[in-house]
Amino acid sequence: MYNSPAHYTTLLTTLRTKFPVSAPxxxxxxxxxxxxxxxxxxxxxxxxxxxxxxSNATDAVLLAQILDDLVVAQGKYVVMIAHSAGGASSTEAAKLEYLVRERKAKGQKGGVLGILYMTTFAVCKGGSASMRFGEYYAAVEGKDLACFKIHVRVFLP
Incomplete structure (x- = not known):
């Protein structure tokens, strides 16, 4: 099965009523x-x-190029939404220098606010989806992963 941004037309249309959206x-x-x-x-x-x-690495390069434009060149704030294998690519693309806290510490505007993982594995940089199974999964279930601080927030209009 091949996923394209067309699969998310309803979501993208809704988001575009309030936000600029890039869906490569x-x-x-x-x-x-x-x-x-x-x-x-x-x-x-x-x-x-x-x-x-x-590969996912190829996808991460494309996403990093988009982040370069939005965050570095334009100083925009970005929330990434990752679906399926895009979770690993998004994690790889969201390099430290793109994160809001890092940019703010340097007096720079914009940055990645977070990644919303939608029906995907939240994979640490350099990790794999297979690490989420077996003994490793049992050890972290219900806890924050070393590379993630888990937050649950509900945004209401």
Whole structure:
């Protein structure tokens, strides 16, 4: 299954009534980058591209470029919403220098306020989804992960 921003049309339309929104097509889930046809007509009969398949790291590079523009160049505040494998890519892209607290300490405006993980694993930088299972998962269940301070907030209009 290939995900595209079109899957989130209702959510994106709602968010756009109050906020500017960027919803890029990630290379790892784009059939045009995986030699699997198009979003409208995917095929799994084609071999992988000679250059290899795009990875979460490829997605993270794209997201970091967007953060560079929004945070560094424009001084905007950003909340990232990550779905599925985008959780790992978003975590990798949200480098320390993009975080609000780091930028504020340097007298800079803007920054990443947080990442909303939507039906995905919250993966620490350098970690993997598989670390969330087995003994590791049992050890952290119900506790903050070393790389995350878990907050639950409800935002009402």
């Amino acid at each position: 097509q990630l290379p790892s889930s784009d059939p045009l980058h995986t030699n699997a046809g198009t979003l409208a007509n995917p095929t799994f009969a084609n071999p992988a591209p000679a250059s290899g398949l795009p």
